[in-house]
Amino acid sequence: VMGHVSLVGAGPGDPALLTRKAVMRLRAADLVLYDALVGERVLRLARRAQRFFVGKRAGRQALSQTAIHAVMIRAAKRGRRVVRLKGGDPFVFGRGGEEAIALGAAGVPFDIVPGISSAVAAPALAGIPVTHRGLASAFLVVSGHDEDAFAASIGQLAPNGLTLVVLMGVGRRAPLAARLIDRGWSRETPAAIVADASLPQQQVWRGTLDDLASDGARLEGDGPATIVIGAVAALALITVDAQVATAERARRRS
Amino acid sequence: VMGHVSLVGAGPGDPALLTRKAVMRLRAADLVLYDALVGERVLRLARRAQRFFVGKRAGRQALSQTAIHAVMIRAAKRGRRVVRLKGGDPFVFGRGGEEAIALGAAGVPFDIVPGISSAVAAPALAGIPVTHRGLASAFLVVSGHDEDAFAASIGQLAPNGLTLVVLMGVGRRAPLAARLIDRGWSRETPAAIVADASLPQQQVWRGTLDDLASDGARLEGDGPATIVIGAVAALALITVDAQVATAERARRRS
Numbered sequence: 001v002m003g004h005v006s007l008v009g010a011g012p013g014d015p016a017l018l019t020r021k022a023v024m025r026l027r028a029a030d031l032v033l034y035d036a037l038v039g040e041r042v043l044r045l046a047r048r049a050q051r052f053f054v055g056k057r058a059g060r061q062a063l064s065q066t067a068i069h070a071v072m073i074r075a076a077k078r079g080r081r082v083v084r085l086k087g088g089d090p091f092v093f094g095r096g097g098e099e100a101i102a103l104g105a106a107g108v109p110f111d112i113v114p115g116i117s118s119a120v121a122a123p124a125l126a127g128i129p130v131t132h133r134g135l136a137s138a139f140l141v142v143s144g145h146d147e148d149a150f151a152a153s154i155g156q157l158a159p160n161g162l163t164l165v166v167l168m169g170v171g172r173r174a175p176l177a178a179r180l181i182d183r184g185w186s187r188e189t190p191a192a193i194v195a196d197a198s199l200p201q202q203q204v205w206r207g208t209l210d211d212l213a214s215d216g217a218r219l220e221g222d223g224p225a226t227i228v229i230g231a232v233a234a235l236a237l238i239t240v241d242a243q244v245a246t247a248e249r250a251r252r253r254s
Numbered sequence: 255v256m257g258h259v260s261l262v263g264a265g266p267g268d269p270a271l272l273t274r275k276a277v278m279r280l281r282a283a284d285l286v287l288y289d290a291l292v293g294e295r296v297l298r299l300a301r302r303a304q305r306f307f308v309g310k311r312a313g314r315q316a317l318s319q320t321a322i323h324a325v326m327i328r329a330a331k332r333g334r335r336v337v338r339l340k341g342g343d344p345f346v347f348g349r350g351g352e353e354a355i356a357l358g359a360a361g362v363p364f365d366i367v368p369g370i371s372s373a374v375a376a377p378a379l380a381g382i383p384v385t386h387r388g389l390a391s392a393f394l395v396v397s398g399h400d401e402d403a404f405a406a407s408i409g410q411l412a413p414n415g416l417t418l419v420v421l422m423g424v425g426r427r428a429p430l431a432a433r434l435i436d437r438g439w440s441r442e443t444p445a446a447i448v449a450d451a452s453l454p455q456q457q458v459w460r461g462t463l464d465d466l467a468s469d470g471a472r473l474e475g476d477g478p479a480t481i482v483i484g485a486v487a488a489l490a491l492i493t494v495d496a497q498v499a500t501a502e503r504a505r506r507r508s
Contacts (some may be wrong), residue, residue, distance in 0.1 A: 004498045015277040019370065023274065028502055081502075089374050090383075097383035100491040109287040111498040114375035116273065118341050121368035129344075129351035131397075135361035143385075144390035149415075153392035157408035161403075196468070244258045244365040248282055248335075 003030070003076040005103055007096045009089040009115015010034075010041065011242015012122060014178040014198035021113045031079040037087025037224055039199075045144060046083065065095060069102035085222065089117040093143050093167055115142075121163045122197035122226035126204040127237035135165040135231040142177050144227065145152045151179050163230040170195070170225035177212035185209055190234035196223035206233065257330040260351045262341040263369015264288075266376060268452035275367045284334040287322060291478055293361055293453075299315050300337065305334045319349060321356025323356035330362040341478065343371040344376045347397050347421055371395075376451035376480035379492035380458040389485040390417040398423015398481065405433050417484035424449070424479035426462070431466035434483065439463055444488035451478035460487065 006025040010016040020027075026032070026042075027080070029049040036055035040058065043051060054063040063071070068084075090096030090112060103110045119141040123130055130139040142153045144166040151247045169176050170193060181187055187210035194202045205217045209229060219225065260279040265271040271363045272280075280286065280296075283303040290309035297305060306325065308317040317325070322338075329336045344350030344366060373395040386391040396407045398420040408418070423430050424447060435441055441464035449457045459471045463472055463483060473479065 001305070004501060011273070014275075016278070017368065019271050019273055020277065021268075021270040024270070024502075028505070051419035080503075089378070091378045091385065092374055093385050095387065096378075097386040097486075097489065097491065100381065100383070100475055101489075106492060109498055111499075112381075114271065114370050114378050116368050117374055119374075120346055120371055120390065124366050124368050127366075128352065129354070131345065131347050132351040133349065137400075137403050138394060140392060140394045141384075146391075151390050152415060155412045156342060157276050158409045161406060176397070216474075223477045232351075235355075235357060237349065237351065243419050244260065247258060247363075251282070251335075 001077045002109065003078065003080040003082060004196050005072050005084055005110040007078050007080040007084050007090040007099060007110060008086070008113040010038045010042050010085050010119070012088065012118045012198040013039055013046065013115035013196065017116050017121070017198055018042065019113065019115065022115065025113055028081055029083040032083045032085055033071065033076050034085040035087055038085050040249055049083070060207055064115055065098060068101060072099070072103065073106045073108055080129055084227055086115070089115040092094045092117045092119060092141065117152050118197055118224065119167060122194040123165065123192070123199050123228045125202065126192060126194040128192060128228055128232050128235055129237070130163045130165060130228070130232065132235065137161055138162040139165055141165045141167065143167055144172055147172060147175055147179065150176055154180065154183065163228060163232050166227040166229070169227055170219070173212050173217060173227060174215040177209050179208060187213070189229055191230060192228045192233040193219060193225050194228070195221065195225035199224060244252050255333045256363065257327050257332065257334040257336060259330050259336040259338055259362055259364040261340050261344040261353060261364060261366040262340070263371070264292045264296050264339050264341050266342065266452040267293055267300065267368035267450065271370050271375070271452055272296065273369065274348050274366065276369065276386060277502045279367055280339070281366065282335055283337040285329050286337045286339055288339040289341055292339050303452070319352060323353060326353070326357065327360040328490055332486045343369040344486050346371045346373060346395065357426070368418050371481045372451055372478065373421060376448040377419065377446070377482045379451050379456065380446060380448045382446060382482055382486050382489055383491070384419060384482070384486065386489065388487050391415055392418055395419045395421065397421055398426050401426060401429055401433065401457050404430055405438055408434065408437065417482060417486050420481040420483070422459040423481055424473070427466050427471060427481060428469040431463050434463060435467055439465070446482045446487040447471055447473060448482070449475065449479035451480060453477070
């Protein structure tokens with residue numbers, strides 16, 4: 001009997017931000033291939049599954065992309081239910097497209113379970129809406145992994161009326177911000193960094209593009225982080241997540 | 255006792271794509287204020303709640319934005335657990351920011367529960383990754399609600415290497431596509447429309463920017479639709495969602 005592969009988004013980290021479908025797929029899985037951004041509390045839902053770490057550790061890839069394809073295909077052909085679990089959403093810089101092509105070419109049935117992407121959720125959990133009437137009517141999501149690709153993507157983009165969300169760029173925040181300033185973005189453009197979004201250790205830094213360019217943004221740890229640049233980054237919508245959660249628990253007990 | 259408000263994203267429509275946290279908030283809710291894009295199967299999860307439709311019907315808003323704020327604030331101040339339920343994500347063209355500001359100003363505790371946005375999930379469920387190595391290293395999400403605002407957002411954006419996702423623009427697809435062509439986008443740029451993403455009646459149309467501009471895209475019904483423009487729209491990753499779901503159910507029974 002043929003198994004299958006589910007390309008599943010794990011969301012930003014909090015297991016409560018998994019979709020119900022992701023939980024269903026994890027519970028049924030025989031094998032889970034997971035990345036560095038997926039936490040233990042999420043993995044624990046895959047009770048019956050063998051776990052296989054395929055991400056980056058200390059800058060080195062545990063398994064090449066081709067090897068990941070081979071493992072998934074072999075396991076599915078042996079009748080196993082495979083979950084390919086990725087932080088955020090599988091199709092937002094997740095190489096999910098390449099995996100889907102490989103699975104399709106091998107005749108392995110697969111499905112796609114979208115996840116909550118940090119591109120929108122990380123700012124939201126820091127009280128920053130990526131769109132807001134009068135401030136931003138569009139948002140551009142770009143990887144900060146490669147400086148030249150970043151510069152090409154931002155192109156002639158005008159900063160007004162748009163929110164720029166940079167994923168995987170926190171380590172290069174100073175040169176990336178410098179590129180924007182070079183292209184005419186105001187040094188005073190509000191900016192924020194949200195690290196470890198949705199997790200207990202979530203950190204938020206707020207400042208300006210100039211602060212980023214001069215390496216003035218201080219963050220502890222090296223968790224995944226999302227950079228937001230644009231007028232919305234100055235909005236400080238106070239959210240009281242913890243109080244609401246505590247009140248809910250108290251009510252449930254009474 | 256003070257209640258609270260949760261700004262909750264309902265995702266694209268399939269109740270399995272709700273987050274666990276969204277389900278928790280719905281189950282505990284006393285009052286749910288919901289939009290036109292939220293379906294009955296999602297609402298049913300709010301078993302104990304009074305339901306209040308505040309969206310658009312036949313082009314008219316059932317309740318003004320200010321009135322929505324007033325209802326939420328009054329109910330929370332009377333100790334009720336209010337869910338403000340929005341299709342997709344509350345901060346992606348959802349006016350969630352305005353509601354957060356109003357709640358904060360009124361001293362009402364609130365939290366934000368991100369949802370799966372159609373901006374990424376609708377293309378994904380049609381087998382289109384918004385990013386893909388060699389094809390798109392960034393994506394711009396823009397509203398098609400207003401033609402001039404759309405034109406301002408796309409600015410001098412170069413079409414290469416970028417995916418353009420247009421929400422709320424399906425009714426204006428011909429003039430929006432014409433604006434892109436006017437700005438130098440190739441008529442042959444691949445394009446797709448995904449309507450009613452994640453629902454049983456999901457429809458996918460594929461073609462080119464030129465087809466869109468000449469009003470050649472045929473769709474049935476008037477459900478919410480997402481337009482994707484860029485090289486990735488030509489990827490036809492075959493997904494076999496239904497087969498995987500059926501296999502899972504069969505295994506669970508045996």
